[in-house]
Amino acid sequence: MPKALQALEQAFLDYLLTGDPDILAPHVAVKGKSSVDTKLQIYNNAYKMRFREAIDTNHELLGLYLGDELFEAMVDGYVVKHPSRYTSLRDYTSHLPDFLRNNAPFSAHPILAEFANFERLLLDVFDALDAVSISIEDIRMLPAENWPEMRLRLHPSVQLFAAEWNSVESWQCLRAGVSPGAANSQPESYWLLWRGLDRLSEFRSMTADEYALIQAIVHGDDFANMCELLTQWHTEEAPVAFINYLNNWISNGMVIAIV
Amino acid sequence: MHDSHFLGFGLGLRTPHYDYVIQERPLVDWFEILTENYFVGGGKPKYYLHQVREHYPIVMHGVSLSIGSTDPLNTDYLKQLRALVAEIEPEWISDHLCWTTVNHINSHDLLPLPYTQEALAHVVSRVQQVQDFLGRQILLENPSSYLDFNHADMSEVEFLSEVANQADCFILLDINNIYVSSRNHGFCAEQYLEAIDPKRVRQFHLAGHSDYGDYVIDTHDHNVCDDVWSLYRKALMHFGAVSTMIERDGNIPVFEELHAELAQARxxxxxxxxxxxVPKPENLVLHA
Structure with missing residues (x-):
């Protein structure tokens, strides 16, 4: 182990984390026109700016929702509390919803964590693995007698989101350039996110029965169980409702296999 | 006049230009991609990259190898790198002579090394390990820096040359970085160029920077300035025909504007x- 190098790198990182110039200044050569303090400050500014940009890029509308002052406070707090252990800055903000949920003054506004979580899922949808979706024709070729025991596999980009606040509606307002209005708690709403056939990230609201169905798919339930589940909402028309949902998921590229 | 690795004149492939490049097929000899941007399972970045790869040679440029770190080499990173190399079949791959991570905390910055014998032995050993793992030689880029250390045994250019010779790797010479660091540390940029063995240099970078008078910051958000063009000319006189590209990462203009700047380099x-x-590139294999 190159001990002197290791000690110097640790001192450099400690300086970046604390901003205390005395940690690194004794190692820095006096050269060029700028002072040692200026040289150090360039790195410290870049350190914070890089993470600020990552948060801003990954959570573009959260920044608008918070406003400049609260956004800067969030950046300051998050950068200190969460040194990056990731290769990609894309992943750096993965703890942001938890940070907002657990740290004042943000924790007094539960919609913030929910808003950040929704934006995190949009990133996950964008970055998800590719997979070939099946078509309606593929399902028509399956023998009808096998249907009750069949199971669906969803596209890796499919995500579910349940909201107790008007977080998604506020996100949509900001996206449209409209003021989002006040934060309100509301009956739980359900959202389906996925990457469409044209590779664009999409989302839409869904009802409680569809939300329960997709949870059942993720759980590995077969078609018979899913139809049974739907009887809570659709009584005699459960199979028809199931077929309608299935058609919708397949035509939107959300299903990659029926097994 | 030129070796068989000369590719001509390239540009960095950036997200705002994906559609333009695919639809218009501009006359660019090759594109450089930012490696880590394609460490994703799929979606638009990969889709566009494969579209571009069908029509252009690609070189891969990384920022996360952290070759100078005292942490163990990141094998997950290297596996992802090797998989992307197999998928894209780049002409070559490069990263920076720097460190980014220590004690598993990532600064996400290209931080300077102390140019000591101890650091040299460490970096040489790691470059050899990386090249063995990947089964190919890599290029290392001279970093831009804003400080250096007071217990150095050699200059940056001596260190870079020794790494290349001892580890048998190549050099990506960033002309703008030489200029930026020469201003920040007060060394002679021309002497830096002349100290490098032309056989080791396989690519040039050109870029813009922000000039604050007493110091200069490598921001990649401006056009290439006259002083860097002048240094590029001197580099051509010393090294001959070397594949050249322009990096632009901030304040990104429309593609045609970057293309015009590349024509200036040509x-x-x-x-x-x-x-x-311009000599014709040789030994290129494009996908059908």
Whole structure:
């Protein structure tokens, strides 16, 4: 182990984390026109700016929702509390919803964590693995007698989101350039996110029965169980409702296999 | 005049230009991609990359190898890198002579090394390990820096040359970085160029920076300035025909504007080397 190098790198990182110039200044050569303090400050500014940009890029509308002052406070707090252990800055903000949920003054506004979580899922949808979706024709070729025991596999980009606040509606307002209005708690709403056939990230609201169905798919339930589940909402028309949902998921590229 | 690895004149492939490049197929000899941007399972970045790869040679440029770190080499990173290399079949791959991570905390910055014998032995050993793992030689880029250390045994250019010789890797010479660091540390940029063995240099970077008078920051958000063009000309005189590209990461203009700046590099190349036309790249394998 190159001990002197290791000690110097640790001192450099400690300086970046604390901003205390005395940690690194004794190692820095006096050269060029700028002072040692200026040289150090360039790195410290870049350190914070890089993470600020990552948060801003990954959570573009959260920044608008918070406003400049609260956004800067969030950046300051998050950068200190969460040194990056990731290769990609894309992943750096993965703890942001938890940070907002657990740290004042943000924790007094539960919609913030929910808003950040929704934006995190949009990133996950964008970055998800590719997979070939099946078509309606593929399902028509399956023998009808096998249907009750069949199971669906969803596209890796499919995500579910349940909201107790008007977080998604506020996100949509900001996206449209409209003021989002006040934060309100509301009956739980359900959202389906996925990457469409044209590779664009999409989302839409869904009802409680569809939300329960997709949870059942993720759980590995077969078609018979899913139809049974739907009887809570659709009584005699459960199979028809199931077929309608299935058609919708397949035509939107959300299903990659029926097994 | 030039070796078989000369690719001509390239640009960095950036997200705002994906559609333009695919639809218009501009006359660019090759594109450089930012490696880590394609460490994703799928979606638009990969889709566009494969579209571009069908029509252009690609080189891969990384920022996360952290070759100078005292942490163990990141094998997950290297596996992802190797998989992307197999998928894209780049002409070559590069990263920076720097460190980014220590004690598993990532600064996400290209931080300077102390140019000591101890650091040299460490970096040489790691470059050899990386090249063994990947089964190919890599290029290392001279970093831009804003400080250096007071217990150095050698200059940056001596350190870079020794790494290349001892580890048998190549050099990506960033002309703008030489200029930026020469201003920040007060060394002679021309002497830096002349100290490098031309056989080791496989690519040039050109870029813009922000000039604050007493110091200069490598921001990649401006056009290439006159002083860097002048240094590029001197580099051509010393190294001959080297594949050249322009990096732009901030304040990204429309593609045509970058393309025009690249034409400026091509023109300077022809004038400096007294050629009528750019030598044809050799040994290129494009996907059908």
């Amino acid at each position: 023109q300077l190349f022809l004038q400096t080397l007294e050629l009528d036309e």
